Amino acid sequence: MTTTSTAAARADGATALDARELYRFFRTGEEETLALRGVSLHVQRGETVAVVGPSGSGKSTLLACLAGLDEPAGGYVHVGGERISHRPEAQRARLRARRIGVLLQSGNLIAHLDVRENIRIAQAAAGRRDVSDIAALLDGVGLSGRAHALPHELAGGELARAGLAVALANDPDVLLADEPTGELDGRTEQRVLDLLGSRSDAGRGVLVVTHNTEVVSFADRVLVLRDGRIQP
Numbered sequence: 001m002t003t004t005s006t007a008a009a010r011a012d013g014a015t016a017l018d019a020r021e022l023y024r025f026f027r028t029g030e031e032e033t034l035a036l037r038g039v040s041l042h043v044q045r046g047e048t049v050a051v052v053g054p055s056g057s058g059k060s061t062l063l064a065c066l067a068g069l070d071e072p073a074g075g076y077v078h079v080g081g082e083r084i085s086h087r088p089e090a091q092r093a094r095l096r097a098r099r100i101g102v103l104l105q106s107g108n109l110i111a112h113l114d115v116r117e118n119i120r121i122a123q124a125a126a127g128r129r130d131v132s133d134i135a136a137l138l139d140g141v142g143l144s145g146r147a148h149a150l151p152h153e154l155a156g157g158e159l160a161r162a163g164l165a166v167a168l169a170n171d172p173d174v175l176l177a178d179e180p181t182g183e184l185d186g187r188t189e190q191r192v193l194d195l196l197g198s199r200s201d202a203g204r205g206v207l208v209v210t211h212n213t214e215v216v217s218f219a220d221r222v223l224v225l226r227d228g229r230i231q232p
């Protein structure tokens with residue numbers, strides 16, 4: 001495990017995610033907050049990167065910009081070699097559906113659809129028709145018996161794992177996850193770590209924002225974000 005940042009351009013096929021010089025400002029009345037101040041990072045295929053940092057350091061803003069849910073004021077983001085930043089929202093959504101798995105703390109499940117239907121919707125949005133691996137996805141997160149449960153019928157840990165199954169439904173180039181082990185007991189946490197490990201074994205990239213020391217020591221690299229900058 002090493003602590004690094006990078007500003008090198010990475011257009012090669014080995015890079016799952018490449019972000020360069022990201023800037024993001026927020027203006028509230030007279031006040032301007034510089035949430036991201038030139039963040040550059042990359043995630044290689046087969047690599048798990050953890051991002052840590054104190055509250056307010058810019059982690060959520062970074063994740064949103066990487067996922068194309070938010071637009072940086074400056075800099076760019078490429079996923080699997082395709083630029084996702086500085087595009088109309090519909091194009092970003094399409095690219096996200098095809099190439100990115102996003103797990104935010106706010107959740108990613110549609111409330112009136114059961115777990116299985118949530119996964120199918122994510123696969124359909126990605127343009128995939130092969131629904132046969134839903135059972136494997138559910139098994140991977142330990143929810144084989146909960147395919148027909150609605151989100152409100154799931155316990156906290158189950159909900160988090162269902163969210164992970166949905167985030168992985170499109171077999172993304174890169175998984176972007178905010179505290180994927182947030183509310184899990186030790187055994188379930190290990191299951192999620194195994195799942196993240198299987199993503200990198202399959203040559204996919206993983207970036208997790210976390211405070212969890214187990215996840216940090218599991219990662220191949222750790223980036224420390226402070227005041228909107230990656231620490232050297």
Ligand SMILES: Nc1ncnc2c1ncn2[C@@H]1O[C@H](COP(=O)(O)OP(=O)(O)OP(=O)(O)O)[C@@H](O)[C@H]1O
Binds near residue numbers: 054
């Ligand atoms: N929509 C917004 N409007 C104004 N300021 C914002 C907005 N979103 C974030 N900020 C500010 O940007 C900075 C970075 O916030 P961000 O939520 O990205 O940090 P964080 O590291 O995710 O924090 P936490 O760990 O507490 O979630 C903070 O100073 C925050 O107050």
